[in-house]
Amino acid sequence: MRRVITARDTGGLDPDTARRLLDTAVANIQREYPVHWVHLIDSAEQLVPQRSRHPVFAGSFDWHSCVHQTWLAVRLLRLFPQLRGADLALSTLNRLLTPEGAAVEAEFFATPEGEFWERPYGWAWLLLLDAELRAWPEGTAWAEALRPLVKAVRARWLTWLGLARWPVRVGTHTNSAFALALGLDAARAVGDHDLETACAAATRRFYLADRDYGGFEPSAADFLSPALAEADLLRRVLSADEFAAWLDAFLPDLTAPRWQVLRAPVPVDDPADPHGSHLAGLALSRTWCWRGVAESLPADHRYVALAREAEAAHHGAGWRYVFGFGYAAEHWLGTFAAYLDVGALTA
Numbered sequence: 001m002r003r004v005i006t007a008r009d010t011g012g013l014d015p016d017t018a019r020r021l022l023d024t025a026v027a028n029i030q031r032e033y034p035v036h037w038v039h040l041i042d043s044a045e046q047l048v049p050q051r052s053r054h055p056v057f058a059g060s061f062d063w064h065s066c067v068h069q070t071w072l073a074v075r076l077l078r079l080f081p082q083l084r085g086a087d088l089a090l091s092t093l094n095r096l097l098t099p100e101g102a103a104v105e106a107e108f109f110a111t112p113e114g115e116f117w118e119r120p121y122g123w124a125w126l127l128l129l130d131a132e133l134r135a136w137p138e139g140t141a142w143a144e145a146l147r148p149l150v151k152a153v154r155a156r157w158l159t160w161l162g163l164a165r166w167p168v169r170v171g172t173h174t175n176s177a178f179a180l181a182l183g184l185d186a187a188r189a190v191g192d193h194d195l196e197t198a199c200a201a202a203t204r205r206f207y208l209a210d211r212d213y214g215g216f217e218p219s220a221a222d223f224l225s226p227a228l229a230e231a232d233l234l235r236r237v238l239s240a241d242e243f244a245a246w247l248d249a250f251l252p253d254l255t256a257p258r259w260q261v262l263r264a265p266v267p268v269d270d271p272a273d274p275h276g277s278h279l280a281g282l283a284l285s286r287t288w289c290w291r292g293v294a295e296s297l298p299a300d301h302r303y304v305a306l307a308r309e310a311e312a313a314h315h316g317a318g319w320r321y322v323f324g325f326g327y328a329a330e331h332w333l334g335t336f337a338a339y340l341d342v343g344a345l346t347a
Contacts, residue, residue, distance in 0.1 A: 013341045018080045020323060021334045025073040026089045028060040028331050029096065036062040040113050053108055055101035056149070061331040064122035064173065068335040070097075071129040078136050079342055097142040106148040109156060119160060120179035123153050127186035127195075134190055154195060157183065161198045167206040169215070169230075171222030171282070176206060177229040178285075184236050200237045207234060211249045218266050223281035223336070225262060227251065228289035235296035244301050247293070254303055262286075263310045265317035277329035283318030284336040287311055315340070 133139035167176035
């Protein structure tokens with residue numbers, strides 16, 4: 001399944017902002033330090049530079065951020081092929097997305113550590129990157145280069161989904177709902193029926209019976225809302241009427257004062273702090289979740305206007321922190337901003 005890019009796909013993103021996002025992403029995926037090096041090792045000899053283990057995705061502070069910043073670069077090049085800086089971006093991708101590097105990365109995911117490392121957040125972004133490349137004629141060679149790595153991660157994903165009894169409901173990287181949403185979008189975009197079926201089945205198994213959500217949000221480290229990420233996932237597998245019935249049961253009192261914490265943006269006191277930047281990302285991810293809720297409900301549903309108001313309130317609250325607050329924020333926030341305003345293949 002391939003989509004034709006239209007003017008609407010550029011959302012509210014102007015070329016100047018797109019160029020800044022592209023420049024930042026290209027710089028990030030080449031930047032090897034500082035690095036958040038997280039591996040389970042058995043000896044000092046295994047303490048090697050990130051580029052040795054991960055020759056494709058060694059930049060942007062950590063593996064998952066490098067993957068999704070690469071997605072960001074590809075997405076922007078598809079939508080804005082004439083951007084200043086496009087030639088540098090293309091040459092950088094040519095240098096990094098190689099068959100040799102992907103083979104090394106695939107070998108890592110065949111090890112015991114690869115069974116759980118970067119699960120599910122990094123895995124989901126890799127599948128989305130693959131889908132983006134495969135939908136773009138200029139990305140065909142890179143998609144082919146990454147094929148062994150994508151194949152290895154896809155196999156790990158299917159095994160994990162087949163064994164998982166419960167979801168992870170936190171507001172950070174291990175959140176199951178957000179990863180499943182990306183996985184569903186990627187599977188549908190490339191026509192991967194087995195992966196789509198597995199993601200949809202896990203979605204129903206994990207969440208369909210949820211009622212009367214009682215979570216305390218936000219946490220100080222959240223960049224996802226567990227409640228809204230779940231709703232954003234369920235809208236992908238239910239009809240409008242089914243989704244309305246599910247949401248009425250899941251959040252029956254969404255208009256109540258207690259849920260003002262979901263409807264209004266969270267203050268970001270220190271966006272240069274790693275967890276402070278998470279809260280900036282929370283505003284961005286809440287925006288696309290509220291938008292998805294509003295667009296997926298029947299037009300006359302009681303939550304549509306509320307969702308639209310919450311979407312509008314959160315949009316600017318997140319974007320204001322995308323640039324200028326240091327590497328803790330800039331190594332990743334641009335992806336969330338672009339995902340919000342130019343979307344993914346089917347989100």
